[in-house]
Amino acid sequence: MGEAGQSREGESITPLLGGGTGNKVAAPPQQFNSLPAPNENASYINQATSYLGSYFSHSSEYGGKDSCKSLSHPHELLRSTSGGDGDSPVSVCVSPGARCSTSSESPTSAANSPSAESTDTPSQASNAIVTSNWLGLSGTSMFQGLIERALRTVRGSADDIGWLQRDPEMPPVEDGTDRFNRILEDIGCLDGVFIFRHGVHRLPNTVVYLLVPGLFSNHGPLYFVDTKTKFSKMGLACHIAKIHSESSVEKNAREIKEYIEELCWGSNKKVLLLGHSKGGIDAAAALSLYWPDLKDKVAGLVLAQSPYGGSPIATDILREGQLGGYVNMKKIMEIMIFKVIKGDIQALEDLTYERRKQFLKNHPLPQELATVSFLTEASISPAALATFSHVAQAELPLTKLPVVMPLGAAMAACAQLLQVRYGEKSDGLVTCCDAEVPGSVVVRPKRKLDHAWMVYSSLNEAPLEADAAQVCEALLTLLVQVEEEKQRQLD
Known part of the structure; x- marks a missing residue:
């Protein structure tokens, strides 16, 4: 009997793959002579597949860990026969991270080489087929992952915006817009017949007013300064919380709690809080986390343009599994x-x-806490793109030079983006539905106001309209009324 792997006399063997032990290889049928050489096709296909596999091999989303590890060995080869004389086997490397190369051997060396004999064994041929199948599955998984990332990117925050209003467990809100407008008219605006009403100020001086700034407020020297100045001229004790607004909510909540306790200890008065943007969330977190310690020290809270339910801007930037994940957007923002x-x-x-x-x-938030939420819609008209905000001033020897930034234009552009993408009205950063605090008295003015208007004065301010300080005064006056109503209900 002959040894395994050797043919018996009189029998001819035609190998399916090149690199057999014999020197004679059956030529392909004549009708296929016009096609390109199979080894050239294999080289091109596997080079492209190897490149794509190496590019996406870092993402665990495409294939399991075992499949990724299986490509880490540089000895996985796919062999094919030549399209010419069929005598030159070609080895194509499909390992990611390494350049694919082809190598041809002479019939003599292929016949005499032990490795050439081993490539004809069924196990080696099976390995080549498995490798080819894996490449197909990997490519399918890779493109499926790309489609999923694209859909997730396009969908964005569409399912999250307004979740507070859809939650049946959240308490309902009360519309206080008409009450707010009446208070604002009494403070000092023009009425319908253009008769100026002298300022009627109803804010009590028996409490301390604490203004809590929002995100990036440390980089705007005039943040809330105009409001604090006008409150002080009315004889009201007003303070701006000196917190690091770019810190976490829980860290700022702890600092606000200490701030409230210090103000109460020094004045023996309760505190009314008005937080803008993230400042409203920080203040609300302080009252939620430390209410047993603060319930006798706080009279109420106003959240002005605060993303109480969340922000689509922040969520879209930091969401995992988007196309932007390939450039690690979260890491860029962190830096x-x-x-x-x-x-x-x-x-x-x-x-x-x-x-x-x-x-x-x-x-x-505690249900017994008097709360007012204020939300606005930014203008997206062409005139809004020419709006500049006064954010600081340069001290010169003889004068003060205002430092302005096109914040109004930026807010208008963002508002238009949110309107087009999600169909939601916003002040440029916060959607109106996410700014409504459950259980609060909600103020929805018809006037177009962007997110920066509440804390920075505009250079083209309308002379017949209320300014930001008057709006803050009207909101706090409404809060005092809501707090009195709460007390009567509890009594």
């Missing part, structure tokens, strides 16, 4: 916030819908 403005990336993460849902589930 910008930490290195440039000396902040914490968690300050932005705390504004995402996922974090807000989790926090509000564990720490809701």
